[in-house]
Amino acid sequence: TVFQSEIDAASEMIDFWRFNAYFAQELYSEQPVSGPGVWNQMEYRNLEGFIYAISPFNFTAIGGNLTTAPALLGNTVIWKPASSAMLSGYYTYKLLEAAGMPPGVINFIPGDAVMITNALLDSPELAGVHFTGSTGVFNSMWKKVGENIGRYRTYPRLVGETGGKDFIVAHPSADPLELAVAMARGAFEYQGQKCSAASRVYVPQTLWSEVKDRTVAMMKEFRQGDPRDFRNFVSAVIDKKAFTKIGEYIEDARKNASIVQGGGVKGDKGYF
Numbered sequence: 001t002v003f004q005s006e007i008d009a010a011s012e013m014i015d016f017w018r019f020n021a022y023f024a025q026e027l028y029s030e031q032p033v034s035g036p037g038v039w040n041q042m043e044y045r046n047l048e049g050f051i052y053a054i055s056p057f058n059f060t061a062i063g064g065n066l067t068t069a070p071a072l073l074g075n076t077v078i079w080k081p082a083s084s085a086m087l088s089g090y091y092t093y094k095l096l097e098a099a100g101m102p103p104g105v106i107n108f109i110p111g112d113a114v115m116i117t118n119a120l121l122d123s124p125e126l127a128g129v130h131f132t133g134s135t136g137v138f139n140s141m142w143k144k145v146g147e148n149i150g151r152y153r154t155y156p157r158l159v160g161e162t163g164g165k166d167f168i169v170a171h172p173s174a175d176p177l178e179l180a181v182a183m184a185r186g187a188f189e190y191q192g193q194k195c196s197a198a199s200r201v202y203v204p205q206t207l208w209s210e211v212k213d214r215t216v217a218m219m220k221e222f223r224q225g226d227p228r229d230f231r232n233f234v235s236a237v238i239d240k241k242a243f244t245k246i247g248e249y250i251e252d253a254r255k256n257a258s259i260v261q262g263g264g265v266k267g268d269k270g271y272f
Contacts, residue, residue, distance in 0.1 A: 002227060002228075005060075008059050013061040045074070049125040049128075049152075050125055052077075053066040055067070057082035057084040058194050062132050076105060076107075077107065078107045078109055085238075121144045121145060121148060124153050127157070128157040134162060134163050136163075141160075167201065183201055193238060193242070216261045219261050226270075236271045238271075250263055
């Protein structure tokens with residue numbers, strides 16, 4: 001929805017760029033102590049080679065962060081955006097160009113993920129990987145870098161943030177209304193398509209009845225549909241693959257647990 005987009009693509013992107021510049025400034029200013037007659041200085045150098053940045057679909061701001069943080073400290077970056085978020089990545093790239101980023105500092109390469117990754121991880125010039133995405137993909141990249149360790153000019157640095165979801169543990173003293181709001185908004189904002197989405201909740205039995213009723217009442221009020229209609233709280237999920245996977249979770253819950261509210265899937269016009 002537009003509300004979620006503004007939080008991410010504008011607000012969080014601005015935060016990343018402001019904080020990273022500030023932290024870089026702090027890093028350079030924190031020099032070791034120089035005793036009498038001695039000049040003791042730490043000099044930071046860029047890595048020798050390129051950084052491979054792989055950004056996920058669900059946060060435009062992460063694409064802006066994974067690429068510009070290494071570039072800020074003098075590195076050359078090759079950026080492969082998620083296949084389902086190429087346009088938002090492209091606009092971020094054009095924004096950086098318009099701001100005066102020299103050619104060749106960040107190189108935007110959308111396309112086949114396996115082909116691009118294999119070519120770059122096989123390159124002797126690989127100096128680092130900056131990644132946000134699934135655990136399985138990062139594990140496979142780590143494995144390939146390990147297998148190729150003898151061919152690189154230097155030891156590549158690997159930085160990855162991988163899969164995981166948020167959880168809520170409620171104390172018996174919790175306010176039922178506040179807890180219900182946290183559960184409903186935490187689980188369903190952005191259709192739950194972010195690592196901060198609440199996907200598991202532990203509620204004391206003494207609170208459950210009221211919390212359940214309040215949460216279900218809120219869920220029933222959520223409008224779902226076209227993101228161009230600003231009244232909609234929830235829109236479609238990102239693509240058919242996500243739609244199919246979530247549908248399988250719901251079917252599993254129908255067989256092995258109980259569905260308190262919702263449970264429908266509709267993919268004829270958008271993936272809902």
